[in-house]
Amino acid sequence: MFQMKQMSHLDHAPSTPGKFKMEKSYSRLRWHSFTKLTFWSFVFIGLIYILFYRSPSSSPSSTVNPLPSDLSRRSLRTSSWGGPDWEKRVRASSRIRSRNGMSVLVTGAAGFVGTHVSAALKRRGDGVVGLDNFNDYYDPSLKRDRQALLERAGVFIVEGDINDVDLLKKLFEVVRFSHVMHLAAQAGVRYAMQNPGSYVHSNIAGFVNLLEVCKEANPQPAIVWASSSSVYGLNTKVPFSEKDRTDQPASLYAATKKAGEEIAHTYNHIYGLSLTGLRFFTVYGPWGRPDMAYFFFTRDMLKGKSIPIFEAANHGTVARDFTYIDDIVKGCLASLDTAEKSTGSGGKKKGPAQLRVFNLGNTSPVPVTDLVSSLERLLKVKAKRNIMKLPRNGDVQFTHANISLAQRELGYKPSTDLHAGLKKFVRWYLSYYSAGGKKADAR
Numbered sequence: 091m092f093q094m095k096q097m098s099h100l101d102h103a104p105s106t107p108g109k110f111k112m113e114k115s116y117s118r119l120r121w122h123s124f125t126k127l128t129f130w131s132f133v134f135i136g137l138i139y140i141l142f143y144r145s146p147s148s149s150p151s152s153t154v155n156p157l158p159s160d161l162s163r164r165s166l167r168t169s170s171w172g173g174p175d176w177e178k179r180v181r182a183s184s185r186i187r188s189r190n191g192m193s194v195l196v197t198g199a200a201g202f203v204g205t206h207v208s209a210a211l212k213r214r215g216d217g218v219v220g221l222d223n224f225n226d227y228y229d230p231s232l233k234r235d236r237q238a239l240l241e242r243a244g245v246f247i248v249e250g251d252i253n254d255v256d257l258l259k260k261l262f263e264v265v266r267f268s269h270v271m272h273l274a275a276q277a278g279v280r281y282a283m284q285n286p287g288s289y290v291h292s293n294i295a296g297f298v299n300l301l302e303v304c305k306e307a308n309p310q311p312a313i314v315w316a317s318s319s320s321v322y323g324l325n326t327k328v329p330f331s332e333k334d335r336t337d338q339p340a341s342l343y344a345a346t347k348k349a350g351e352e353i354a355h356t357y358n359h360i361y362g363l364s365l366t367g368l369r370f371f372t373v374y375g376p377w378g379r380p381d382m383a384y385f386f387f388t389r390d391m392l393k394g395k396s397i398p399i400f401e402a403a404n405h406g407t408v409a410r411d412f413t414y415i416d417d418i419v420k421g422c423l424a425s426l427d428t429a430e431k432s433t434g435s436g437g438k439k440k441g442p443a444q445l446r447v448f449n450l451g452n453t454s455p456v457p458v459t460d461l462v463s464s465l466e467r468l469l470k471v472k473a474k475r476n477i478m479k480l481p482r483n484g485d486v487q488f489t490h491a492n493i494s495l496a497q498r499e500l501g502y503k504p505s506t507d508l509h510a511g512l513k514k515f516v517r518w519y520l521s522y523y524s525a526g527g528k529k530a531d532a533r
């Protein structure tokens with residue numbers, strides 16, 4: 091078809107004087123052009139075929155085409171899944187051991203919040219299956235150690251990416267999950283300037299992929315997922331309430347989390363998926379993330395290195411509503427417990443479904459300088475403070491959660507202040523990094 095079109099185009103090409111004078115060489119020329127054109131047409135069609143049909147990252151069943159591997163960090167996805175043994179492990183891990191228990195798929199289970207939530211669910215008798223891609227955003231050995239911890243508790247973490255539609259479908263085939271706790275994400279505010287694609291890949295494409303599979307599942311699960319306090323962006327009204335504007339994100343990270351909230355609205359509206367977004371406020375604690383300030387301040391203070399402490403214009407205080415992990419876990423479990431069932435099935439909505447957003451903060455912002463003073467006392471080390479201007483890379487000056495909605499609907503009541511929480515973190519940090527010669531400079 092393509093060749094025919096090209097030929098007819100050639101036929102109508104304007105003539106040149108020489109063409110008519112030399113009939114023979116003209117027809118030879120025509121033949122030559124024809125073969126040349128046919129050749130290039132095949133090359134072109136072949137290229138299209140390779141690009142669209144043979145690309146290893148797209149399968150006919152994929153709903154979302156994964157981004158190139160440098161964006162997705164999929165180089166680390168060396169694991170395989172499937173097979174009778176694998177299914178047996180998934181089923182065993184999902185077994186419910188308490189009356190009225192739920193079966194929960196926890197994405198990002200080897201992450202900081204994911205590990206704590208998975209362990210807490212398992213402890214109370216719920217069935218839990220984890221999913222994690224073990225990417226190298228920060229030291230994967232910390233994730234492996236969290237995995238070992240969960241394994242001892244009876245939680246199996248499936249190794250795979252939320253963009254892998256076949257894997258997700260398989261998981262829902264093997265287990266009728268009643269709930270999904272979606273915590274897999276590309277976290278970190280400042281890293282978004284270095285690797286923007288990874289945020290789109292995990293927080294947008296991955297989320298959509300997960301929702302696509304959930305909406306098709308029968309029964310559809312109820313989904314609770316991690317949004318972020320960063321959606322408040324440049325909002326200046328404090329404390330931040332769920333009703334406040336969230337249309338001024340200060341980082342791409344925040345923008346992808348905000349996009350997630352809008353995407354959640356869409357899937358709730360069209361397919362009847364029950365969705366609860368949790369806006370976490372700077373979560374910290376044992377088994378935490380090495381890319382977060384409290385964690386690498388601790389590491390660098392112990393090494394005698396100076397730590398960069400940000401301050402706003404005119405020596406303005408930079409503060410965070412730091413929230414201890416155990417309080418966050420309680421908020422997550424309460425969200426799962428109060429989540430209503432999704433109303434759709436097989437991709438069809440049957441009626442209106444629950445759609446919620448909650449702040450999960452501590453309601454008591456603390457200046458970063460006070461965080462450092464607390465660490466100095468706990469570590470018995472004087473910090474080498476390097477005060478610097480808040481860089482223009484996505485950070486906001488302060489966060490402060492209004493938690494009255496979560497209090498009312500979830501019975502959420504944070505009970506750990508920053509110093510008490512840091513004390514627990516420091517105890518864990520010292521024992522974790524002194525044991526087994528582990529390196530403290532994760533990442």
Ligand SMILES: O=C(O)[C@H]1O[C@H](OP(=O)(O)OP(=O)(O)OC[C@H]2O[C@@H](n3ccc(=O)[nH]c3=O)[C@H](O)[C@@H]2O)[C@H](O)[C@@H](O)[C@@H]1O
Pocket residue numbers: 277278279317318319320369370371372373381382383384398399400408409410458485487489
């Ligand atoms: O609340 C949230 O939703 C977000 O909380 C944290 O983001 P952030 O509050 O920026 O946490 P850190 O990176 O640990 O920073 C804490 C504070 O230390 C300050 N900081 C950070 C880094 C640094 O070198 N110096 C410094 O003073 C920051 O400005 C900030 O005020 C997490 O990293 C995000 O993934 C999460 O979504």
